[in-house]
Every structure is written in C-alpha cells, then in structure tokens.
Amino acid sequence: MNRIFNFFISPYKGLAKESWMLSVVMLVYRSGSMVLPFLGVYLTEKLGFSLKETGTLLSFYGLGAILGSYLGGKMVDKMGYFKVQIVSLFLCIPGLLLIPEIKNFHLLSIILFLQSTFSEIFLPANSVAITKYSSLENRARAFSLNRLALNLGFFIGPFLGGILSSVFYNLIFYVNAIAAFISGSILYLFFKDKIKTTSKNNDTISQNKHSPYKDKYFLIFILFCVVYAVCLMQLFSTLPLFYKNVGLSKIEIGMIFGYCGLLLFMIEMPLVKWLTKVLNIIHIVILGLFLLFTGYFILVFFSDIYLILISITCISISNxxxxxxxxxxxxxxxxxxxxxxxxxxxxxxxxxxxxxxxFLGTFLAQNYGFRSLWLVVCILIIISITGIYFTYTKKLTNSI
Known part of the structure; x- marks a missing residue:
C-alpha cells in the first residue's frame, strides 16, 4: 500500500511553491474554460451556422491565437512574464461577456479573433515562468504539473459546461469570464512582491538577441510539431461534432471530456516520473504520437460508445x-x-x-465524411512522427 501511495505522491515532491501557484492559476483559469469544447456545437446548434461557416469562425479563433502566441513571446522578452499574464487574463473578460450577445457572422469572427489573441498571450508567459521556477532536472515534471492543472480544469470545465449549456448556453461564457478574473487576482496577489525582487536582477526580461526565427533546425522541428498539433486539435474542433453526429447528447459529450481530464489528473505525474526513468525524451514523445494515431484510427471503423472511450483514452494519454x-x-x-x-x-x-x-476538419467531414477525416489525420500523425524524430535525433541534439 505504501508503494502505491509513494508512486502517486513522490512525483510532486521537490517542486518550487511558485510552480505550484502557477499551476493553481492554470487550474482556476481552465476550470472556467468550457467555451472551446462547446464552441463548435454552440455555433451550429444555437446560432444555426453551417459546418463550413462554423469551421471559418473557429479558424478566426485559431488565427487570433497565432497572433497571441507571437505577441506573448515578444511581450515577455520586453515586459516580463508576470505583467503579460496579468494583462492577458483581465483582457479576456470583456470578450467573453460580449460573445453571447453577438449573432452576426462578421462581428462574431472579429470578436472571436480578438478574444483568442488576448487569451493566448497568457501561455508563453506562463511557460517562461515555469522555466524560471524549475531546474533542468525537474523541468519536465514542472511542465507536467502545469499540464495536470490544465487537465484537471479540463475535467471540471467541460463537465460543468455540458450541464450549463443544456440549461442556458450563455452561462458557459459568463463562468469563463469569472474564472479569468479569479485567476488573474490570484496571480497578482501571490507574485507581485516576488516580481519586485526578481526584476531588479533582470530575471524576467531577456536582453539576448538570439531569435528562434533564425534557428533553422528548430524551425523545421516546429513545422512537424504543427502537423502533430493539427491532428491533436481535432479534439476541440471536429471531434465534438463527430460525437454529436453519432448521437451523443451535450451532457454525454461533456462527460467524455470530463473523463479525459479526470484520467490525466490521476496518472499524469506518476506516469511522467516513471517514464523519464526508463525512456529518453524523444522515445516518450514518439510513444505518445503512436497513441494519438491509435485513438483516431479506432474512429475510422467504430463509433459505439465503448470504443469511443478507448479512443479518447489513447488521445488523452498521448497528451x-x-x-x-x-x-x-x-x-x-x-x-x-x-x-x-x-x-x-x-x-x-x-x-x-x-x-x-x-478548416481541414470541417471541410473533410462535410465533403467526404468523418471516416475520411480520421484517415487523413492518421497519415498526418505518421508524417509528424517521422519529422519530429529525425529533426531531434539528427539536428537538435547537437546543441541540446
């Protein structure tokens, strides 16, 4: 019994309290982030947009997220990770309150673009903060703790979102805005004095001129990571639409996503600690990519609830x-x-x-069916496996 207890508890030891607080902020923020898993269903069911129109609107959200990530990274190097996180969390609130009031396609595309831009500024700053408060030895665990908080929030958010959306769709936006306010307040109250101390030593602002956009092999690595991420993000765009297409209710969809978060909450940290002892970093990544492939490959042939649960389990563990x-x-x-x-x-x-x-998911699903979509996704995963493994082992390891 003690071995089992230690297996689950020991991975949490040795992490800085700042890492824990960053994860608390992520937990609160993501617990309210029930909008994204239900956004596609909201746009089709509540507002009556077609699959093509829904894909376009979701892509505007994605386009804003690209800009947000770029701006977030630049802002961190200029302002420091603390200020950027605070700005992002509080700027999210007005957009979340406005979205349920807008029904026009063009206005909605603009507000979704701006909302995702403000939201995604947060993530690079949060990642830099994790790096600052972790050592090289426990960095993977620090990132995993943060991911664990995100996944636990992803258990709470969609589960609650499935219930709220079945009562009144607008509630998912309002609760998300409240969560952003609470997480921003927690971040400010805990870190404000620490940042005053560390900023004197220039710990939060980079003065270095080495740009990732001039790092050729890293850019190639990132390109194959994008291919992987396109496959993963079907989880948020077309997978809920697939579930709806095979007859699952909103509450059932929420419960499936809730199951994902609960599963990851239970096994992520122990699994990461164990795997880092038995496999090197790239082999762990490749194993995860093969699990992602398995999760989508199941959906090519099956759509009953039990195999859907096996599929989502593979996809979740791959994360x-x-x-x-x-x-x-x-x-x-x-x-x-x-x-x-x-x-x-x-x-x-x-x-x-x-x-x-x-765009890719809704186009393929609408014109060729979901089975063709999952086949294309599986092919893309194989491409990402090949590219990530090659660039890491042949190029990046020369300087990592």
Missing part, C-alpha cells in the same frame, strides 16, 4: 507523453537565448493548429 516533453525540449533549446520568443513560437504551434484544424 501526457507529448506536450510536456516538447515543452522541455523547447525550453532547453532556449537556454541563454530569447526564451520568451522561443516559448511563444512553441505555443504558436497549437494556435496555428487552431486555425488550420477547423
């Missing part, structure tokens, strides 16, 4: 094995360079995917 370790690779690559810009560029892979994924 554990891929994202924290790609973050770690990026943060190590950025040592002694413009770390804000590096983490911003890394964050942009998911923002870019948010732009591409809805």
């Amino acid at each position: 554990i094995l891929v994202i924290p370790f790609l973050s770690t690779i990026t943060s190590i690559r950025a040592e002694g360079k413009n770390i804000g810009s590096y983490m911003g560029l890394f964050g942009a892979i998911f923002s870019t995917a948010l732009f591409i994924s809805p």
